Amino acid sequence: MSHVTKTMTKTDGKTWIEALTSAIAAVNQPNFASSLVELIRLLVDFDCAVILGYSAKRRPVYLFDELPIQRELLFQYYLNRAYLDDPFYRMLQDDERTMQGVFDLASLAKDLGLNPDYLNDFYQATGWQEELGLVISIEQNRWVVINLGFIANKSQPVSFKKKAMLNQLTEVFELIAALCRQHWGTKPFVLAEPPLTNQAMQAHVNAALSDFGAAVLTKREHQVVRLILQGFDSKAIAEQLVIGEGTVKNHRKRIYSQLHVASLSELHGLFLNHLLTYSP
Template sequence: MADIVDPKSDSFHSWNRAISAIMANLHDESLPAHLLEALRTIVPIDIIIIEILCRNNKTVIHYDNVEQERHKIIIEDYLNGPYLLNPFYQAFMDNVQPGGYLLEELAPDDFLNSEYFKQYYHASDGGSEFGYLFSVTPEIGVCIGISRSTWNPDFSAEEVNKLRAMEPVVRTSFLSYWEAIKGLDTSDQTSTSDLHQQIASAVENFGTSVLTARECQIAQLILRGHSSKSTAEKLDITAATVNTHRHKIYEKLDVTSQAELFSVFIDALSCSGESNFSDPLEAYHKLK
């Protein structure tokens, strides 16, 4: 009589085999792929993207399994500037405690309704996302983002708990791998640092040529996915005052919605390297 395979036991053996592969490849460039396979023995995953987050340099995609037809939206367009709005990037810059987080645990309160979320998650069929966030040096962090496509169910509470329980394995194995590969290729660090500073400056100065300082603050928070209530709390003003400012922002920028505001923002960023204007919006209007 054939033995009946216990599914839990089978999963345990799969996990052991995956961990064995990780241990055997800690110093090999195949380590990220082995990490993905280990995670998949516990929780179904569609996409993994490993980002190297830098305080004074441009974000780098170290590894991903994104299909080529979706690569432009998820990777290329994202690296042109929107990476600065990513909640995981913001969390790293704000020195959030290292660990495993669902996207919505780090994101502003209205992020899931923001144009950023719609364009860089929904538009690319991105669904539920969980990320491991930790530092490799004081200036460099890592976000190992795993997600499911929109047609698959969100991570359940049980799955999230399993992913969090796996955090020490993910973090320590990647840190060992990082030490072995000596981090990023530094051959073009200066040029990417200059590009990062250019992009960061363009984001920070967006709208300064036509908006007041307070309106610029509010526009930035809107773009990041904050609601009127959250914006009011951050700036210690009333929600009604925020809405008044929002109306003036839309009027001055000749837009009628958050979607149009975000579109102008992205178009302006794309023009930021083509002029000496501090506000990319000036370059955008000049080139229109």
């Protein structure tokens, strides 16, 4: 009998079917990621979880975390610079490699190599002994990676049961991937998804983005400026809006003219002031 089938029959706590039902109901809702992690936890006894959105040649975007310790390392170090040396990130930048499946960090590091600075300056500080990752292709050049962390100094090493955990996750991978595609399939990875307690902040930022420059910009210019403010360069904007890169550059010139700014830093400063003073 498979592990999943056994989990379906649990009588203590939530069963697999109950957790799956909750995750399905949470698709496109703020509690989806937490429901998904709860579902996975019925299969694998991990200590920490981080979910990130990846796009080709772009920095990862925060989607969710359950980090009981050292949470600041994710935001202050990993998302600012350390991600460049992460074997999961590096794998996704290599067109020759498999872009989807269940992987463990130790095997990826052995295959791709591991920067000693990443190991010594960042990874050891997290306290993670091992890491399993579900790499899910949402669409071409866009992935969700669910990282499951195991804290060091436990009595039984993770390696003792890693093969079984990889098999369990592989068994349900397509189901988890389908749920992720339903939830994140139409959402570009541009703004971090806030914790449940910060939903009002996200709503305020989105409303301010929608209002910024609306009185003087055309609909297309407004689409372009939203993407500029979220870190897209001209090439990425052209791909996102399915227009020519030269057209994007023309829009940028007119946006700067209409908003009376001369540089990207001035544009960001103008938006920051708008964000702080915006009231719907």
